[in-house]
Amino acid sequence: MSEETPRGPHIDTLCIHGGQHHEPVTGAVMPPVFQTSTYAQEWPAKHTGYEYARTHNPTREALERCVATLEGGTHGVAFGSGLAATNALLQTLPGRAHVVCGDDVYGGTFRLFTKVFEKHGMTFSFVDFTAMAIEEAIPERTALVWLETPTNPLLKVFDIAAVAARCKAIGAKLAVDNTFATPIFQRPLALGADVVLHSTTKYMNGHSDVIGGIALTADEAIHTALRFTQNAAGAVPGPWDAWLTLRGVKTLALRMARHQENAKQVVAWLAAQADVSRVYYPMHAADPGYAIASRQMSGFGGMISFDLEGSLQRAETFCASTKVFTCAESLGGVESLLELPATMTHASVPAEQRRARGLADGLIRLSVGIEDPGDLIADLDQAMTASKA
Ligand SMILES: *Cc1c(COP(=O)(O)O)cnc(C)c1O
Numbered sequence: 001m002s003e004e005t006p007r008g009p010h011i012d013t014l015c016i017h018g019g020q021h022h023e024p025v026t027g028a029v030m031p032p033v034f035q036t037s038t039y040a041q042e043w044p045a046k047h048t049g050y051e052y053a054r055t056h057n058p059t060r061e062a063l064e065r066c067v068a069t070l071e072g073g074t075h076g077v078a079f080g081s082g083l084a085a086t087n088a089l090l091q092t093l094p095g096r097a098h099v100v101c102g103d104d105v106y107g108g109t110f111r112l113f114t115k116v117f118e119k120h121g122m123t124f125s126f127v128d129f130t131a132m133a134i135e136e137a138i139p140e141r142t143a144l145v146w147l148e149t150p151t152n153p154l155l156k157v158f159d160i161a162a163v164a165a166r167c168k169a170i171g172a173k174l175a176v177d178n179t180f181a182t183p184i185f186q187r188p189l190a191l192g193a194d195v196v197l198h199s200t201t202k203y204m205n206g207h208s209d210v211i212g213g214i215a216l217t218a219d220e221a222i223h224t225a226l227r228f229t230q231n232a233a234g235a236v237p238g239p240w241d242a243w244l245t246l247r248g249v250k251t252l253a254l255r256m257a258r259h260q261e262n263a264k265q266v267v268a269w270l271a272a273q274a275d276v277s278r279v280y281y282p283m284h285a286a287d288p289g290y291a292i293a294s295r296q297m298s299g300f301g302g303m304i305s306f307d308l309e310g311s312l313q314r315a316e317t318f319c320a321s322t323k324v325f326t327c328a329e330s331l332g333g334v335e336s337l338l339e340l341p342a343t344m345t346h347a348s349v350p351a352e353q354r355r356a357r358g359l360a361d362g363l364i365r366l367s368v369g370i371e372d373p374g375d376l377i378a379d380l381d382q383a384m385t386a387s388k389a
Helices: 009-015 060-073 081-092 108-121 160-170 220-233 238-251 252-271 290-296 312-321 351-356 373-388
Strands: 077-081 099-102 122-128 142-147 173-177 195-199 213-217 276-280 301-310 338-339 361-367
Touching: 009 060, 009 077, 009 276, 060 077, 060 213, 060 238, 077 081, 077 220, 081 173, 081 195, 081 213, 081 220, 099 108, 108 122, 108 142, 108 173, 142 301, 160 173, 173 373, 213 252, 252 301, 301 312, 312 361, 312 373
Parallel strands: 099 122, 099 142, 142 173, 173 195
Antiparallel strands: 077 213, 195 213, 276 301, 301 361, 338 361
């Protein structure tokens, strides 16, 4: 008889079935959209467990259970946006907590930390974990480390297990924003993180039609605190958004495989361009993040950044010239997007600070979709020619 512990379902299966069961009344295969704000009680205070929809909604709970299984967590707590999820996590901390955060973090996260939570007495340090000793980067008084890896837009890779070990040693919690990699390619809880967050707006939902966020954990105390904040502060997603996101998650594994396949072809094309001075893609052997990425990630999605030689105006012309790639903020949808961080997503970072961070004016960020890769490359090729004129 085999002593092996039974193997759990593969993540491709969990995308479709994780935490799901058929609706008990009708057997509906897909959980219905429970579009209700309240639930009938047969006797005052005698109810089904569902009293009020800020606190409980079955559609939202189906999404929470599903994504929790993907990240290897026991609980998911869904929110109305990625930033609402981040906000809720920070609200679980004590008032004067110190938070250490990567220096190349999502702009909205930086704004929330520095413009909202600093005002209420929390302190933040923004560090490059690749450029200093980890004990120095994370002092003993730290309550939470916020790790975004790979980062946006430079796609820097930080060592999750190394940061987790330091956090364990000093009793700090580690939160990882896993929006870019998704659990298909990176599972931070298995590497020692305490909580994982997503902007489900991006790859999780994947169709550019919902704003949403979620936090996943296997830590009961973190779950209880997040669940309390979800209900107490109330930034819950509506049932339609939860349903659409759950529907999107079903194809996550398929989509990520195709995003990655297409991105590899685009990276190869970019690397051969005379006017591209640098390509940022951690699963490319020339990238400085390659060693850590290949250790902690099993693949990479469709995010690529590159430095285009020449003026800011040239980069603007490039972005305005594509026909298959749409010039727009956001990422992770089935359609290809491109953007210019200097004037779009990162325009709020002062110019000197942008340059100090290595964010050049000619840096272009691509979110490679799942279209035909030949069409994508032909589109970039004609934009390259157009931008030279
Ligand atoms: C978009 C994004 C967020 C914020 O999510 P919203 O859903 O827009 O609130 C946070 N982190 C990363 C990495 C993102 O890309």
